[in-house]
Amino acid sequence: MLAITFKGSYTTVKPWDPTWNGTMALSELDQLGCLTYVPSIYLYRSPQNSTAATIAETLEDSLSKVLVPFYPLAGRLQWIGNGRLQLQCNAMGARFIEAECESSLNDIGDDLSLSRLHGNLYPSVDFSLPIHELPLFLVQLTTFRCGGFSIGTALSHAVADGTAALHFMSEWARVTRGEALKTPPFLNRSVFRAGEPPLGLSPPPTLDEYPEYGNPVLLIGQSDALEEKKKKTTTAMLKITKAQLEKLRKMANESCEKPMARGFTRYETICGHVWRIACKARGHKREQQAVIAVCIDSRNRMTPELPREYFGTATFDVIAQSLAGDLMSKPLGFAASKVRETIEKVTDKYIKSLIEFLKNLEDLTEYIDNDTVLGKEDGPFYGNPSVTAVSWLTLPTHGFDFGWGKEQYMGPGPSEDDGNFFLIQSPEGEGSVVVAMCLQEAYMDEFKRLFYQDMP
Structure with a gap:
């Protein structure tokens, strides 16, 4: 593993302006991946006229601003029974972590074939905590010896899938560059009838129609x-x-x-x-x-x-x-x-x-x-x-x-x-x-x- 030194405690980044506060229902598709976090890694060469401190400050400020339109990412999940959760939009914020790596960026490689080395470059999620205390978006800024840095992220699958996550990252990058938001998120989960009861179809759909949820194939041996x-x-x-x-x-x-x-x-x-x-x-x-x-x-x-x-x-x-x-x-x-x-x-x-x-x-x-x-x-x-x-x-x-x-x-x-x-x-x-x-x-x-x- 890469030797990573973390700089003190993490920072909680809250939305720049007040956001809507309340309970947001999750759809059944949100629920299936609700305890999974999707990690991504971005590697950058040394920027000119920027220090690790200025990069961190800039990213924190822009994250605070982009969390206003993307306010679900600043909320927390809450169990409501029967293996289901809901989203509390309460502006508790995202987590921002700073770290240093004694290796140079050239030691990392340009792909994930050294995945065991990359494991420390994105934030880990402490699942020992109650779920209502877990941030839904975590960022780790890691600076390398001889320059260069990485941005590692972990985003809750209950809030966003890959398409939504990359939309957020694209808008965050845009805001960090000093540009205006291009495309706000579409936050209406009613398209999947989130929080609503079954329609009562007759006959009701059965497991035979959806073998994905019946564990049809046991692992070898x-x-x-x-x-x-x-x-x-x-x-x-x-x-x-x-x-x-x-x-x-x-x-x-x-x-x-x-x-x-x-x-x-x-x-x-x-x-x-x-x-x-x-x-x-x-x-x-x-x-x-x-x-x-x-x-x-x-x-x-x-x-x-x-x-x-x-x-x-x-x-x-x-x-x-x-x-x-x-x-x-x-x-x-x-x-x-x-x-x-x-x-x-x-x-x-x-x-x-x-x-x-x-x-x-x-x-x-x-x-x-x-x-x-x-x-x-x-x-x-x-x-x-x-x-x-x-x-x-x-x-x-x-x-x-x-x-x-x-x-x-x-x-x-x-x-x-x-x-x-x-x-x-x-x-x-x-x-x-x-x-x-x-x-x-x-x-x-x-x-x-x-x-x-x-x-x-």
């Missing part, structure tokens, strides 16, 4: 998943060039058994490729059931569409299943078509029915995505033999200029969840894609070898 979850994981950043991606899509399209109205997207193609390779690298038996969980953004799938600036959690997982033997023996087009079928089933009707299904659950505790905090033994099905895909391909993941130039690197914080992978656009903007893959250490070398070997 374990009835309770605990032993598998204890195994060490590592993260690798695997770049797919534009030329490689075009060839991979061509291979998927030409090997698809079913006629298609349009070719596979890069997301469908890469998901299918990673799914197949994970089965091979893990040495699955042919009869093993394998799963890929695909994270879906519902903003453009609802009628009418949600505003892009909807500030909340509008994402959820859907799963595709297959026998590992079919994935490994059949061509890429088979896996990619399974991913497409899963994505295409998510319609406006599907989303609203899912909300109804979740509202009908008496207790959401077993479906909340943080089994460590809740002391659960099973939790989600993620891990071997499953993989989980999150795409940032259409999100503004680069160009976060806080007034000291654009970042040298930006990416998700290191994951320790076996099988999780992010798809990120290359910062060079030349059409390549980076796959940030987290896998058990025992399988990573074989995964990296096959990842490129199986490309055309």
Whole structure:
């Protein structure tokens, strides 16, 4: 781990002006990830004519200002029973931490392959505290020897998903540069009927329609998943060039058994490729059931569409299943078509029915995505033999200029969840894609070898 020295106590940053005070209901989609914090890291070279003290002061002031329109981030969560929470908009503020690192920025590297080194560069969340005391947004400013600094963030998934989080970061950077807010957040959670009772559909949606919430696949060799979850994981950043991606899509399209109205997207193609390779690298038996969980953004799938600036959690997982033997023996087009079928089933009707299904659950505790905090033994099905895909391909993941130039690197914080992978656009903007893959250490070398070997 990097040697990090923290500068005294943290600072609580409250909104610059008075904000609305009251209780905000959370939607069922907010509830599913309510105990998860999404970490991100931004690395910057040494700015001219700025010291660590002036950078910290500038960031704190601008954060205070941007928390006015984004006031839910300054609030706190509160349990209301049955595994559900609500948001108290009380302006208690975000947490700002200053730290120093004895290493230079060059020691960090420009990717997350050294994820265990990066772990100290974003703020940790003390889950031993009562939930109503936990800040929903935490920032850590780390300055390096010989200059350079990083901004590490941790943002509650109950308040914002990836799209909303990057919207906030973009506006915070804009305000820090001295510019006016460009796009205020859309804070109305009533689009998901947050806080309202079930509609009473007849017949009511059942678990058979939403296997994502039934833990359909046990982790390899374990009835309770605990032993598998204890195994060490590592993260690798695997770049797919534009030329490689075009060839991979061509291979998927030409090997698809079913006629298609349009070719596979890069997301469908890469998901299918990673799914197949994970089965091979893990040495699955042919009869093993394998799963890929695909994270879906519902903003453009609802009628009418949600505003892009909807500030909340509008994402959820859907799963595709297959026998590992079919994935490994059949061509890429088979896996990619399974991913497409899963994505295409998510319609406006599907989303609203899912909300109804979740509202009908008496207790959401077993479906909340943080089994460590809740002391659960099973939790989600993620891990071997499953993989989980999150795409940032259409999100503004680069160009976060806080007034000291654009970042040298930006990416998700290191994951320790076996099988999780992010798809990120290359910062060079030349059409390549980076796959940030987290896998058990025992399988990573074989995964990296096959990842490129199986490309055309």
